[in-house]
Amino acid sequence: METAQSLSTNPFVGDRQLRTCELCGNEYDKCFEVRMSDGTNHIFDSFECAIHVLAPTCAHCGCMIIGHGMEANGRFYCCAHCANQQGVHELEDRVVSTMERRTS
Ligand SMILES: [Zn+2]
Numbered sequence: 001m002e003t004a005q006s007l008s009t010n011p012f013v014g015d016r017q018l019r020t021c022e023l024c025g026n027e028y029d030k031c032f033e034v035r036m037s038d039g040t041n042h043i044f045d046s047f048e049c050a051i052h053v054l055a056p057t058c059a060h061c062g063c064m065i066i067g068h069g070m071e072a073n074g075r076f077y078c079c080a081h082c083a084n085q086q087g088v089h090e091l092e093d094r095v096v097s098t099m100e101r102r103t104s
């Protein structure tokens with residue numbers, strides 16, 4: 001059973017651990033960790049910093065993809081229009097082509 005003394009430890013005041021954002025170097029006790037699918041870890045103080053480091057950029061227009069985006073042939077696109085401009089058409093036509101394949 002916990003004593004009143006142990007409960008008095010405020011998790012937001014005591015035992016704060018300063019961590020450093022890997023992009024801007026800000027030391028902040030509310031930094032968060034992002035674990036990538038390949039097992040690498042990143043530490044950031046804000047989502048903005050995380051986006052700058054981790055978000056893929058569109059292979060056509062160069063904007064940062066912070067939504068789902070699209071991936072084709074190992075390249076990322078922000079939208080079907082950009083994929084189209086790079087000669088990738090299956091992203092838009094995926095539904096149609098699978099239907100065509102079924103009928104033929
Ligand atoms: Zn930062």
Ligand SMILES: [Zn+2]
Nearest residue numbers: 058061078082
């Ligand atoms: Zn784009």
